[in-house]
Amino acid sequence: MSPTGPYAKGIAKREEIxxxxxxxxxxxxxxxxAIREIAEAAxxxxxxxxxxxxxxxxxxxxxxxxxxxxxxxxxDEVEPTFAMYVKLVEHNxxxxxxxxxxxxxxxxxxxxxxxxxxxxxxxxxxxxxxLSRAVIVAQRNGEVGPQVQPESVADVIMATTxxxxxxxxxxxxxDMVGRxxxxxxxxxxxxxxxxxxx
Amino acid sequence: MSPTGPYAKGIAKREEIxxxxxxxxxxxxxxxxAIREIAEAAxxxxxxxxxxxxxxxxxxxxxxxxxxxxxxxxxDEVEPTFAMYVKLVEHNxxxxxxxxxxxxxxxxxxxxxxxxxxxxxxxxxxxxxxLSRAVIVAQRNGEVGPQVQPESVADVIMATTxxxxxxxxxxxxxDMVGRxxxxxxxxxxxxxxxxxxx
DNA sequence: GTCTATAAAAGGATAGAC
DNA sequence: GTCTATCCTTTTATAGAC
Numbered sequence: 348m349s350p351t352g353p354y355a356k357g358i359a360k361r362e363e364i365x366x367x368x369x370x371x372x373x374x375x376x377x378x379x380x381a382i383r384e385i386a387e388a389a390x391x392x393x394x395x396x397x398x399x400x401x402x403x404x405x406x407x408x409x410x411x412x413x414x415x416x417x418x419x420x421x422x423d424e425v426e427p428t429f430a431m432y433v434k435l436v437e438h439n440x441x442x443x444x445x446x447x448x449x450x451x452x453x454x455x456x457x458x459x460x461x462x463x464x465x466x467x468x469x470x471x472x473x474x475x476x477x478l479s480r481a482v483i484v485a486q487r488n489g490e491v492g493p494q495v496q497p498e499s500v501a502d503v504i505m506a507t508t509x510x511x512x513x514x515x516x517x518x519x520x521x522d523m524v525g526r527x528x529x530x531x532x533x534x535x536x537x538x539x540x541x542x543x544x545x
Numbered sequence: 546m547s548p549t550g551p552y553a554k555g556i557a558k559r560e561e562i563x564x565x566x567x568x569x570x571x572x573x574x575x576x577x578x579a580i581r582e583i584a585e586a587a588x589x590x591x592x593x594x595x596x597x598x599x600x601x602x603x604x605x606x607x608x609x610x611x612x613x614x615x616x617x618x619x620x621d622e623v624e625p626t627f628a629m630y631v632k633l634v635e636h637n638x639x640x641x642x643x644x645x646x647x648x649x650x651x652x653x654x655x656x657x658x659x660x661x662x663x664x665x666x667x668x669x670x671x672x673x674x675x676l677s678r679a680v681i682v683a684q685r686n687g688e689v690g691p692q693v694q695p696e697s698v699a700d701v702i703m704a705t706t707x708x709x710x711x712x713x714x715x716x717x718x719x720d721m722v723g724r725x726x727x728x729x730x731x732x733x734x735x736x737x738x739x740x741x742x743x
Numbered sequence: 744g745t746c747t748a749t750a751a752a753a754g755g756a757t758a759g760a761c
Numbered sequence: 762g763t764c765t766a767t768c769c770t771t772t773t774a775t776a777g778a779c
Contacts (some may be wrong), residue, residue, distance in 0.1 A: 592747080
């Protein structure tokens with residue numbers, strides 16, 4: 348995979364297309380971002396772009412897949428922690444096109460029969476597993492109490508993250524990281540005091 | 546507004562269109578739901594539908610607007626409570642088309658320049674205000690401690706709700722109400738113990 | 744108020760040349 | 762690997778008859 352290898356040009360062009368896609372999506376949103384316009388922004392014809400990805404859905408799925416692979420490198424090698432997760436969210440706030448793509452494309456893909464539906468189902472399962480491990484690690488540390496259900500907490504953290512991204516897309520002053528930290532603090536406090544509520 | 550008044554037929558047809566729209570969206574998703582197909586499902590021509598609403602965006606916004614008006618009747622007349630909010634979420638789970646529309650259309654509308662963007666910005670402000678009041682009421686009752694920031698909690702509850710709806714759309718076994726109740730229990734427990742965390 | 748018909752714009756996919 | 766050209770489908774919008 349050396350940069351001077353036989354596919355160097357193809358790989359570079361591919362990256363260029365992915366970057367161009369994020370730019371167009373940040374500007375127009377994912378629904379209005381035509382494959383034609385992305386091609387133009389990437390400096391090639393629309394047929395040329397199709398040559399690389401095959402379809403609009405494949406292109407978008409690929410952008411998100413590569414983001415996940417970059418993130419997974421961070422998440423998989425050591426024990427996952429909530430602090431690492433927050434770092435990813437923090438980074439997202441610097442890539443508006445990626446967030447916009449995720450918001451719109453995950454929503455679109457949740458429809459019955461969508462070609463990327465399975466990708467997102469798998470993705471949530473993967474992240475739930477990683478976040479559950481983070482909770483379990485925190486429980487081993489004594490940071491979080493033993494009564495908490497790791498998977499439930501994982502689901503709520505994922506949901507909050509997604510919902511905050513939508514709010515942030517509508518209003519840039521929303522503090523995603525702040526809200527997420529408050530949620531986590533709540534989990535930590537809660538879990539040591541599980542006597543019945545009045 | 547009697548059912549035999551001069552506009553009775555128009556109003557009834559209008560309702561029929563809105564219901565048909567939800568059916569088509571539940572089946573195909575909002576992106577793939579063509580205005581033509583909705584018209585057909587409602588038993589009129591596509592031009593006839595346009596006569597009522599003017600555009601795809603206006604139709605979808607109207608569906609969500611009327612849902613909100615029904616819900617607001619419940620939320621505005623008395624002091625809002627978290628229990629009432631959960632009832633609304635519980636009801637959503639019986640209307641998959643409405644949830645699918647909300648997921649996809651709110652995502653789409655968060656893009657720059659979208660005609661329904663302001664509708665959603667206003668909507669979040671409105672719901673944030675109502676949920677904040679619910680927290681304040683709970684604080685007056687002593688159900689929630691005084692240290693909690695009502696608006697922060699409101700933002701997290703809204704975000705969690707939206708995110709859970711997406712998860713639920715991808716996997717019907719997700720328990721939206723259960724997760725939401727756990728979150729609220731967490732808020733109640735948390736808020737009485739705000740000494741610094743380790 | 745509803746239809747038919749048509750426009751006309753845009754999106755996506757494909758074929759074939761270079 | 763990239764372009765031009767073309768095609769097919771979909772989508773929305775409009776005009777005008779009934």
